[in-house]
Amino acid sequence: MRTGKIAGVEIVVNNWFLVLIVLFSIAGLASKVLLIFSAVLWHELAHALMAGGLGYKVRQVELLPFGAVARIDRLADAGAASEIMIAAAGPLASIGLAVLCYTGMAGAGPGRELLTFYGEVNIMLAGFNLLPALPLDGGRILRAILTGRRDYRDATAIVVTLSYVISCMLLLWAGVSYWLYSTLNLTLLVAAGFLLLTARTENNLAGFRALRILANKKAELTSSGVMPTNHLTAMESTIIKDVIRLFGPEQYNIVHIINRNFELCGALTETQVWEGLLKRGIKARIKEFL
Incomplete structure (x- = not known):
């Protein structure tokens, strides 16, 4: 069920999430469940907003029964720096929200218990997501x-x-x-x-x-006729595996090949490298691709 947009990002509530809210409401735990999922939504929106700021198109965030997911076009193709920034945005947002909860507890009065709970939820969310696991x-x-x-x-x-x-x-x-x-x-x-x-x-x-x-x-x-290009220079004896690991996802790559006298032997586009890789294998030397 679509509920609207936040900062241009469509928010979708999964039907099973609504069922879960009803069940927890019957058990008298609706307020805590809503706090948990608001923390998850905040976490995912931070990812989405960072991705949007870096130029990636954020389509929607869907609330699921056991979490949320941000759908971002071409996120898997992000470069290392962009991936770090997008990934770190969620835990940092959760930690920031936890800090706000703990600093606001002094004058919270009756709401102190909920603020403590909300702070703990955000800390656990950040901690779990920072585990070095995919x-x-x-x-x-x-x-x-x-x-x-x-x-x-x-x-x-x-x-x-x-x-x-x-x-x-x-x-x-x-x-x-x-x-x-x-x-x-x-x-x-x-x-x-x-x-x-x-x-x-x-x-x-x-x-x-x-x-x-x-x-x-x-x-x-x-489609555009032009795009940013990354130029690499490789000795003709270089193993192709050592070349392709330097290919960035956000630029088209061109490899200039030189011999021991530092004379230019030729150049290969990224497309030529990948097509040649299928024929010659990952351990071939780049001079074999010319």
């Missing part, structure tokens, strides 16, 4: 940092491995809690299952990212 914000930030030294697929594989480790730790935590207190923590189990499934999906999609980015660049260049 698709959480912390995992996206770590992957973006790793792409400075590795290609996107290798960086994704490293963070996915961390995601599996964190999932196992959450499962272990749930098991120890049950053994000690005879209480099953469903939140930990759901979080562990969520990370296991979504991290595997992220790993599967990483291999298609480069081709998707190239297709978007070609479409943009064809």
Whole structure:
């Protein structure tokens, strides 16, 4: 159900979310549920507004029964700096809201309990999202940092491995809690299952990212006739893997190839590199592409 727009971003309420509100209202917990989801909405809007400020089109934010999701066009094609800024915006917004809650508790009176609860919710939301696991914000930030030294697929594989480790730790935590207190923590189990499934999906999609980015660049260049270009210079003996890891997603790349005498041997467009890669493999030397 569409409820309106905030700063130009369409807000959609999932029907199951409405059912959840009704159920919690019957149980007398409606106010706390609404506070939780307002915190999640604030978190997602921060991502959306940052993405919009960086030039990405934000279509909508949907409230789901167990969270929210911001739908942002071409977000997966963002460069490392943009991805870090967009990912960090959510946790920073949650921490800022928590600070406001704690600073306002002094004169809150009867509302002190709700302010304390709301502050704790925002702190937990920020803390969980900063875990170095995909698709959480912390995992996206770590992957973006790793792409400075590795290609996107290798960086994704490293963070996915961390995601599996964190999932196992959450499962272990749930098991120890049950053994000690005879209480099953469903939140930990759901979080562990969520990370296991979504991290595997992220790993599967990483291999298609480069081709998707190239297709978007070609479409943009064809339609506008011009776009920003990044020029690279490589020795003719350079392994192609070391070249493509420097390809940024927000510019078209052209590689100039020189020999040991620093004479220009030729140049390759990004499209030629990727097409040649399919024939020659990731370990070929760039001179073989000429």
